[in-house]
Amino acid sequence: MALITLSVDGESHTFDAEPDMPLLYALRDHLALKNPRFGCGLAQCGACTVLMDGQPIRSCVMPVAAVTGELTTLGGLAVNGTPHVVQQAFIDEQVPFCGYCVSGWVLYAVALLERDPAPSDEAIRAAFAGLKCRCGAHSAILRAVNRAAGELQRA
Amino acid sequence: MEFDATVSRRDVLKGSGALVVAVVAPRALSQAPAGDGQQGPFWRELSPAQLDTYLAIDEQGLVTAYFGKMDMGQGVDLSIAQIVAEELHMALDDVAVVMGDTALTVNQGGASGSTGLEQGAKPLRNAAAEARRVLSELGARHLGLLMSQVGSQGGAVYALDDPTQRVSYGELLGGQHFDVKLEWNGRFGNTLDARGRETPKPSSIYETVGKPFQRRDLPGIVMGTRDYIVDVRLPGMLHGRVVRPPVAGSVPANFDSDSIAHIPGARVVHEGDYLGVVAEREWDAIKAARELDVTWTDVDAPFPEMASLYDHIREAPVVRESAGGGRAADVAPDLESFDAALARANRVIEAEYEFPFQSHASMAPACAVCDFRGDHAILWTGSQKPHYAAQGVAQLLGLPVENVRGIWVPGPGSYGRNDAGDAAMDAALMSKAAGRPVRVQGMRDEGSGWDPKGPASIHHVRASFDAAGNVTAYCFRSKGFSAGDTESNESNPSHTYAGMLTGWPDASVQRFNNPGDRYEFPNKVQYWQTIAPLLGRASPLRTAHLRDPLGPQIHFASESFVDEMAHAVNTDPIEFRLRYLEEQRDADVLRAAAERYAWQPRVAATREIRSGDVATGRGVAYTRRNNSVVAVIAEVDVNLRTGRVWPRRFVVAADQGIVVNPLWLRRTLEGNVIHGMSRTLHEEVRFSRERVTSIDWLSYPILEMADAPEEIDIVLVNRPELPPYGAGEPSTRTITPAIANAIFDATGVRLRRAPFTAERMLEALEAAAT
Ligand code: FES
Ligand code: FES
Numbered sequence: 035m036a037l038i039t040l041s042v043d044g045e046s047h048t049f050d051a052e053p054d055m056p057l058l059y060a061l062r063d064h065l066a067l068k069n070p071r072f073g074c075g076l077a078q079c080g081a082c083t084v085l086m087d088g089q090p091i092r093s094c095v096m097p098v099a100a101v102t103g104e105l106t107t108l109g110g111l112a113v114n115g116t117p118h119v120v121q122q123a124f125i126d127e128q129v130p131f132c133g134y135c136v137s138g139w140v141l142y143a144v145a146l147l148e149r150d151p152a153p154s155d156e157a158i159r160a161a162f163a164g165l166k167c168r169c170g171a172h173s174a175i176l177r178a179v180n181r182a183a184g185e186l187q188r189a
Numbered sequence: 190m191e192f193d194a195t196v197s198r199r200d201v202l203k204g205s206g207a208l209v210v211a212v213v214a215p216r217a218l219s220q221a222p223a224g225d226g227q228q229g230p231f232w233r234e235l236s237p238a239q240l241d242t243y244l245a246i247d248e249q250g251l252v253t254a255y256f257g258k259m260d261m262g263q264g265v266d267l268s269i270a271q272i273v274a275e276e277l278h279m280a281l282d283d284v285a286v287v288m289g290d291t292a293l294t295v296n297q298g299g300a301s302g303s304t305g306l307e308q309g310a311k312p313l314r315n316a317a318a319e320a321r322r323v324l325s326e327l328g329a330r331h332l333g334l335l336m337s338q339v340g341s342q343g344g345a346v347y348a349l350d351d352p353t354q355r356v357s358y359g360e361l362l363g364g365q366h367f368d369v370k371l372e373w374n375g376r377f378g379n380t381l382d383a384r385g386r387e388t389p390k391p392s393s394i395y396e397t398v399g400k401p402f403q404r405r406d407l408p409g410i411v412m413g414t415r416d417y418i419v420d421v422r423l424p425g426m427l428h429g430r431v432v433r434p435p436v437a438g439s440v441p442a443n444f445d446s447d448s449i450a451h452i453p454g455a456r457v458v459h460e461g462d463y464l465g466v467v468a469e470r471e472w473d474a475i476k477a478a479r480e481l482d483v484t485w486t487d488v489d490a491p492f493p494e495m496a497s498l499y500d501h502i503r504e505a506p507v508v509r510e511s512a513g514g515g516r517a518a519d520v521a522p523d524l525e526s527f528d529a530a531l532a533r534a535n536r537v538i539e540a541e542y543e544f545p546f547q548s549h550a551s552m553a554p555a556c557a558v559c560d561f562r563g564d565h566a567i568l569w570t571g572s573q574k575p576h577y578a579a580q581g582v583a584q585l586l587g588l589p590v591e592n593v594r595g596i597w598v599p600g601p602g603s604y605g606r607n608d609a610g611d612a613a614m615d616a617a618l619m620s621k622a623a624g625r626p627v628r629v630q631g632m633r634d635e636g637s638g639w640d641p642k643g644p645a646s647i648h649h650v651r652a653s654f655d656a657a658g659n660v661t662a663y664c665f666r667s668k669g670f671s672a673g674d675t676e677s678n679e680s681n682p683s684h685t686y687a688g689m690l691t692g693w694p695d696a697s698v699q700r701f702n703n704p705g706d707r708y709e710f711p712n713k714v715q716y717w718q719t720i721a722p723l724l725g726r727a728s729p730l731r732t733a734h735l736r737d738p739l740g741p742q743i744h745f746a747s748e749s750f751v752d753e754m755a756h757a758v759n760t761d762p763i764e765f766r767l768r769y770l771e772e773q774r775d776a777d778v779l780r781a782a783a784e785r786y787a788w789q790p791r792v793a794a795t796r797e798i799r800s801g802d803v804a805t806g807r808g809v810a811y812t813r814r815n816n817s818v819v820a821v822i823a824e825v826d827v828n829l830r831t832g833r834v835w836p837r838r839f840v841v842a843a844d845q846g847i848v849v850n851p852l853w854l855r856r857t858l859e860g861n862v863i864h865g866m867s868r869t870l871h872e873e874v875r876f877s878r879e880r881v882t883s884i885d886w887l888s889y890p891i892l893e894m895a896d897a898p899e900e901i902d903i904v905l906v907n908r909p910e911l912p913p914y915g916a917g918e919p920s921t922r923t924i925t926p927a928i929a930n931a932i933f934d935a936t937g938v939r940l941r942r943a944p945f946t947a948e949r950m951l952e953a954l955e956a957a958a959t
Contacts, residue, residue: 052472059472068420069413073553073601074633078886081553081601109413117412124411128403128852131262131860133410134417134552134601162894166886168552168602169262170863172897174856 038098042067042084043110053099057091058082060098061107069107069137070094073166080138080165088148090141108137111144119189120144123182124175131169138165143179151186153179235295237383238373240323241366242295243316244273250344250359252277254317256288257297257381258309259573261603263860263917264404264853265305271849272310275397276317276389277324277358279344289597291579298379299574300603301677303737303915306849307816310913312383316371319385323369327361392847392909399909401852406599418571418598419630421558427454428471429619429629430478431686432464433639436879437492438724439485440690448482457481458622462727463690465615467623475632490878491724499543499942502647502668505720508699512716515672515700522666522716530662530712534653538757542650542746543942544669546874547643549607549735550889554631555600555640557609559616561624565592568617571600572609577678581610582617585682585691604736604864608640610679614687634884639686642874643735644670646701648746652710658758660769662712665704665747671719673698675733689727697722702739704747705813705922708769729881730874736861740814740922741868745943748810748926752933761790762809762930770811774818774844774908779811781904782820782842794937802830805837808930814919816911818844821862821923825931832951835896836866836928841920842904846911855903857916862901865924867892873944 039048040057042065049064056075061067061084073081075094082094087103111118117125120143130136139162146153146161153161158179167175235242235255245253254273260266266286274284287293297309321341328346329339332354339346347355371383392398409415434440440462449455454469455477466481468474493501513520531537558569559582566586572578572595579595586593600609612629619627631639646669653662674697675684682688683696701717723730755765763783770776782788786807799805804827811820824838841858848854871890875882883889925943932950933939938957940949 055472059470062419063471066422068416071417071419071553071601072630074636074886076633076885078633079552107413112412117408121411125403125408128407128856130407130410131856132552132599132602133262133407133415134599136410137413140411159894159897165894166552166891168550168864168891170860170867170892172863172892172894173859173901175894176897 036099040065040101040105042105043107051098054097057093057096057098057101061093067107067109069109071134071137073135078164078166079135080142081135083138083141085141085145088145090145108140111140118144119185120147120178120182123178123185127174127178127181129171129174129178131171135165135167139167139175143182146179147183147186152183237295237312237377237381238371240316240319240369240371240385243313244320244367246358246362248359248363250283250357250363252279252284254284254286254313255294256286256309256313257294257576258305259288259300259575259597260305261300261573261917263857264850265309265917267402267404267853268306268849268913269310269313271397271400271402272314273317275395276314277321277344278341281397281402283344289575291576291595295381296377296576297381299572299576299678301379301574303814303817303917303919304379305915305917306913307915308379312381314389315382315384318387318389319369319371320367322385322387323367324358324361328356331356331361398847398849400850402850404853416598418556418569418600419553421569421598421628423558423560423626426558426626426628427467427469427623428474429458429465429467429615429627430474431615431629431631431635432466432478432481432483433635434485436485436488436490437729437881438726439488441483442486443484445482449477449480452477452480456623458619460618460622461691463618463687465619467619467627491728492730492876492878493723494878495876498545498645499647502645502720507668507718508721510716510718512703512714515702522714524664524714527662527664527712527714531651531653534661535656536654536757537651538753539649539651540750540753540941542648542749544646544742544745545943546645546730546732547735547868547872548637548874548883548889549604549640550637550891551600551602551604551607553601554633554636555608555612556628556630557612557616558626558628559613559620560626561586561617561620564588566617566620568593568595568613569598570595570609570613571598571603572613572679573603574678577680578610578613580680581682581685582613585614585617585688586621605734605738606641606675606677606679608636611686613679614682614685618687618691637874637889638881638884639729641675641731641733644672644732644739644742646670646742648743650746650750652750652754654758658760660710660754663710663714665715667701667703667717667743669701669719669742670722670732671697671699671701672732672734672738673700674722675731677734677738686727695725702743704743705815706747706811707772707775707813708751709771710769730876736864737814737918737921740812740918741865741925744810744812744922745925745929748812748923749929749939749941752808752930753939756793759792761792763788764790766811775811775813778818778820778842778844778906781906782809782822782840785842785902785904786822786840788822791934794934796935796937799826802828804829804935806931806933806935808927808932808934810923810926810930812919812923814915814922816846816914817916817919819920819923821920821927823924823927823931825928825935827932827935827950829936829954832947832949832954834870834928834932834945834947834950836898836931838900838902839898840902840904842906843916843920844906844908845916846908846914848905848907849913851905854905854916858903858920859901861918861920862924863892863897865921866896866898866928869925869928869944870896871944871946
């Protein structure tokens with residue numbers, strides 16, 4: 035056991051845990067957060083995605099003791115209750131079916147638009163390699179990312 | 190998500206500020222509800238013959254509709270709200286829908302057979318129409334007018350000659366029972382129907398039905414505030430994991446509890462041949478399941494070599510054969526007239542198609558929570574059929590059905606009888622054993638390695654022609670594993686993993702189906718044969734319903750073969766189909782697809798080169814499922830060097846009866862196309878002689894963003910004169926053959942074994958070249 039401190043969505047938490055326990059279980063079980071969700075535990079789907087200093091990571095394979103930065107979950111993206119532009123685009127395009135996968139797609143899209151505010155279709159597809167959506171929301175996701183990029187350019 | 194298990198429907202009404210008293214015969218809250226049903230510990234049996242079962246109005250005039258089917262992310266509940274709002278002349282925002290709680294809704298069958306609107310909306314529509322009548326009557330009395338002198342609009346009844354004279358539904362009935370009897374057809378499940386004296390509105394005056402409203406649960410999903418089944422947390426809850434055998438069919442001979450003694454709070458759950466572990470923390474439960482030292486019984490490897498799966502199916506003895514529906518009595522195929530016609534034929538063609546086992550492979554392995562309290566239990570489940578799941582849990586726990594409450598909480602997608610039905614039983618069994626609430630979630634390998642599978646099958650098709658190229662006989666035979674080895678709901682523990690390992694008797698059913706097309710071929714025979722499962726009990730290759738049960742397999746074969754028939758007689762595949770389709774709805778849908786695509790007739794593979802190594806082709810398929818008609822044209826690129834098959838564009842024409850919500854009908858069809866594409870291009874459950882080896886997303890690949898099509902163009906053939914027909918699944922079956930036929934057009938090569946992986950495409954191209 036080790037004393038772990040995490041900064042998640044702007045709040046600091048300290049608790050006892052095994053250092054090699056994946057971050058996902060710390061967020062879900064110790065901090066009772068619901069957004070990163072277990073999909074595979076193998077870094078193959080993205081359901082467990084959170085941002086660490088703005089970069090998407092797979093919390094299911096990241097040992098909790100290896101976390102070095104500020105974490106942002108899907109639930110922490112909104113600013114004062116206003117959805118992030120990517121979230122608003124996902125709502126406007128009515129993207130999710132079951133929505134279980136959504137942390138991965140939204141957070142990878144946030145990171146993509148951060149580094150490339152006008153991504154090509156190719157760049158969008160490449161940025162999403164390794165993410166899964168079993169319900170088949172892919173076409174709507176592409177529309178949403180293009181919409182969000184358009185919004186950013188207008189802003 | 191914290192739960193108060195004592196919430197009842199009446200508490201829900203109270204909680205929303207509504208005091209529930211009867212209109213006609215006042216009844217205090219403390220009194221037992223009128224009429225039928227036993228009183229369980231926290232709920233009453235809801236009578237399908239009572240208007241209050243379906244609708245409640247609070248003092249603000251807000252309506253809650255209680256829906257006994259389910260939405261699996263396709264907006265079915267939204268459409269129900271539209272239909273109820275329509276009948277009640279209300280704003281959509283003032284109608285909420287409750288579903289998935291057995292204490293609050295009657296059993297309308299859960300999510301099942303794409304009947305959410307086709308069947309499930311009927312009693313709701315009727316109840317809302319009847320409620321409008323009752324409210325109009327009350328309103329007329331309130332305003333001192335006759336029924337013929339009032340109308341209703343915006344949730345209020347008003348005087349026709351002076352609309353300022355009005356009284357709202359909330360004032361008239363808010364917080365009180367309707368206490369109005371409906372005529373119920375005596376059924377539960379999908380076909381439950383009930384009606385009052387009032388007839389629903391004609392579609393010609395619809396205002397809310399037919400509009401593209403957005404899903405109301407969607408902001409919560411995207412903002413990360415909605416609860417999923419994995420978020421259910423109860424005080425004192427333990428985490429459980431199932432311990433699965435290394436060889437399918439082997440059971441624990443011995444285990445050493447000391448091997449997990451070092452893990453805090455870890456305990457073994459052992460009943461019959463069932464083995465699991467529980468622990469206080471989830472990570473500890475995972476470790477305990479991995480580290481528990483178990484000696485497993487020696488068993489013979491139960492499966493054939495994967496490479497010989499189709500030979501196994503071909504050679505296996507037939508257990509059941511019928512030309513009728515799987516749930517109907519056997520019908521003998523009339524092969525005599527077929528054989529006679531064949532003997533006279535000028536020309537005969539035949540082909541055989543093969544389709545693999547496929548996994549539900551939901552986005553996450555299933556999760557369930559159960560709180561067993563001795564004389565009653567509460568189940569939180571992602572099962573798409575919570576009423577049946579609760580019944581199964583009651584049986585497993587030895588409780589009366591009314592003492593188990595099932596509460597659906599959204600899960601990681603559901604496309605049929607997936608592992609959610611098993612997880613419900615796992616949680617119940619472990620909660621009983623541990624004496625605490627238990628949450629069970631599988632690991633990834635269980636999500637595709639142990640869920641019930643879509644059946645593998647082969648399909649043999651023959652057709653004959655006369656000298657003029659007219660079809661003279663047609664015979665379609667399927668042979669495969671049953672769709673009911675595991676039943677489509679988990680009301681009987683015999684159909685669950687935990688039930689099978691704790692001694693529930695075998696209850697598997699032999700069932701298959703025929704193509705749903707309406708081709709008017711002379712001497713047409715369609716029949717099916719089922720074979721025994723590879724392993725009878727607790728098998729990781731158990732077969733069950735998977736989105737559009739049997740549809741993709743059967744129609745891959747039937748619609749590929751129709752293309753082969755057209756080609757055999759040098760006829761354009763759309764023209765050929767139209768020649769044999771007599772029903773207007775079938776022809777209209779095919780024509781709608783052809784027109785949108787700007788289809789160019791062809792009588793042979795075009796083998797067009799798009800650029801470099803990429804050939805491109807177009808394929809069509811038309812299918813029916815019950816009352817739904819779909820035609821798809823796929824435009825597919827085939828890389829002749831790498832074998833990569835990429836469907837870049839689809840036109841989907843769908844006649845689903847009246848369109849209730851065009852936005853979510855389109856989204857639903859789009860999801861079906863992509864799910865269908867994934868299954869067509871990638872999905873095949875792998876197995877060794879001992880076990881299923883598709884245990885993650887590498888060994889069970891599905892479609893990724895790189896493969897998403899450029900365009901899915903959807904044409905809705907609206908039929909305002911018809912009821913809404915199921916859309917949740919039917920288009921799925923059209924995708925595989927449309928892609929197969931496009932591959933033929935691009936390359937001149939027929940793929941008759943799914944999935945169409947790059948390796949398989951390349952092999953077929955090489956074989957054709959030699
Ligand atoms: S759960 Fe972490 S990538 Fe799938
Ligand atoms: S919406 Fe269900 S997995 Fe993506």
